[in-house]
Amino acid sequence: MNSDEGMKTLIQTLDKLFLQENIDSAYDAYKNFDGFRKPSDMNINDYIVEFYQRYQKSVKHKMTLPDAVLAFKLLDNANLSNHERQLALTASTDLSYDKMKSAMKRIFGQNRHSGQNN
Numbered sequence: 001m002n003s004d005e006g007m008k009t010l011i012q013t014l015d016k017l018f019l020q021e022n023i024d025s026a027y028d029a030y031k032n033f034d035g036f037r038k039p040s041d042m043n044i045n046d047y048i049v050e051f052y053q054r055y056q057k058s059v060k061h062k063m064t065l066p067d068a069v070l071a072f073k074l075l076d077n078a079n080l081s082n083h084e085r086q087l088a089l090t091a092s093t094d095l096s097y098d099k100m101k102s103a104m105k106r107i108f109g110q111n112r113h114s115g116q117n118n
């Protein structure tokens with residue numbers, strides 16, 4: 001520790017430990033986001049909030065998705081029937097996360113538990 005080599009060794013050891021924790025944390029954030037599906041008893045507004053919070057944890061680890069992919073992921077993971085999915089696609093005025101979110105909120109409302117998984 002009293003030499004340059006001792007300090008360098010300490011820093012390398014700490015870097016290995018913290019880098020591994022960061023990798024583990026990043027993977028956990030990714031899995032938490034990617035594996036999230038709307039439960040049948042959750043309303044669409046709560047689903048959208050939870051979806052976005054989980055995505056933001058991935059973003060903190062520099063894992064971002066293109067806006068159109070994020071919009072489709074929001075739709076795909078919402079546990080909607082084929083008919084409901086088509087309604088949301090039709091109502092979304094362009095291919096963006098904000099437009100998809102808005103369309104889903106308009107169609108499925110706050111209290112409706114959509115999703116028949118057809």
